[in-house]
Amino acid sequence: MTTYIAKRFLGMIVVMFIVLTTVFVIVRLAPGDPAALMLGPDATLADIAALRKQMGLDQPIAAQYVSFLGQMATGDLGRSIFFNEPVRQVIVERAEPTTLLTLFSIIIAVVIALPVGVLSAYKRGTLFDQGALSTAMLSASVPSFWLGLMFQQYLATHLGWFPVSGFGAPDATFLERLRYLALPSIVLGLVNSALIIRFSRAAMLDVLNDDYVRTARAKGMSEWRVLVKHALKNAMIPIVTVVGLTFALLISGAIVTERVFNLPGVGSLVVGAVLRRDYPVIQGVLVVMAGIYVLINLLIDMLYLAIDPRVKY
Structure with a gap:
């Protein structure tokens, strides 16, 4: 190990x-x-x-x-020309909206995708399976900015269920922040659930016909226990991989959604830095995003050891 x-x-x-x-x-x-x-x-x-x-x-x-x-x-990312502050401080000040948006989005994506992917594999070839695959393909094909604009128009403007844009007042509470993050998180969660659904389904199909699954059924175990305790547990490595990579991509790829919903996150910071030619900020954000991506990949590798002890051999 x-x-x-x-x-x-x-x-x-x-x-x-x-x-x-x-x-x-x-x-x-x-x-x-x-x-x-x-x-x-x-x-x-x-x-x-x-x-x-x-x-x-x-x-x-x-x-x-x-x-x-x-x-x-040494962790010195330089000094922003426009803000006249250390780049590290500028990024930290904008990190909260992006971090919360990414966390909520991946939670929504997993909550949607994992049950759908598992049931789709279990009911392979049925109407549910075909509908799940079709919906996943549609979700993957829809641009997040278009879906965000549609949700803004109908769910926020017409129905008034969510704030249209922004991140609340400077002294807003955490619950108030959640109201502003709910709609963009749903948008990103729906769009990114498509890949997790397909990987979950494929991983489950690989293990459902294995000998230990047939043995568990022959022993009289319930289908729920067979799916969750035996099949899903052994299919977790590819699922964890795609969830981790999706999480990393969300951190660096939420720029468009942040602009649509006017969130003062890292995405808006990067767009502003590009327009102002603030090279230290652009350079610093690239390095931080790459570091986060690499760190998430390392954590995924560590999770492999907990999921399947055979990995260390």
């Missing part, structure tokens, strides 16, 4: 090194001078030179790369 965990940590370090190198290269290869783009067309040469020195862009590329890796290793 120790060797298994050590290999996963080593793989995480290698992946993060590649990600940091890629982010560094992309920012340096972007057309134009980053300092000139951030300051705008009215900036003087002296202003541009001062900003280049502040950002370390006047140094050789090798020195910039070493300095960049050193900063990232």
Whole structure:
């Protein structure tokens, strides 16, 4: 087990090194001078030179790369030009809406997808199975921004069940925040449940015809116990994998939904940083998102050990 965990940590370090190198290269290869783009067309040469020195862009590329890796290793993501604050602080201030939206969305997706996927596999070929697959395909094909606009129009504007947009007043309570997050969470949960449904169904189909399932039925166990205790437990590895990857994608992919519902999250921060050419913020968010993605993959690998002890061998 120790060797298994050590290999996963080593793989995480290698992946993060590649990600940091890629982010560094992309920012340096972007057309134009980053300092000139951030300051705008009215900036003087002296202003541009001062900003280049502040950002370390006047140094050789090798020195910039070493300095960049050193900063990232210490958790220093740089300083935002627009906000005039450390990038880490700017991201933390915007993290709450994105984090809550992602958590609620994945919970809704799993609550919908797991029972539907299991029952669809159990009732393979029936009308329920065909309907579940068709609905999953439809959910996967519908853009989240379109579904969000439709929900806004009918559920929020016409029926008044949910707030149309925003995140509440600065002093709003947690329950008030939940009211504003309910509709976007439902939108993302519905859209992302499609993939989990298909994986859950496929994983269950792989194990329902195995010998231990037939033996459990021959012993007179109830179908519910056979499905949950035997079949579902042995099908959990691919299901956990797709749930973890969906969660990671939700964190980095909720930008459009946040814009539709006017949530002051990381997605809105990235869009604003792109429009303002705030390269330190863009660079910092990319690194943080990549780190979260890699960390979630590591946690999934650790869960494999708890689900199936055979993994460590």
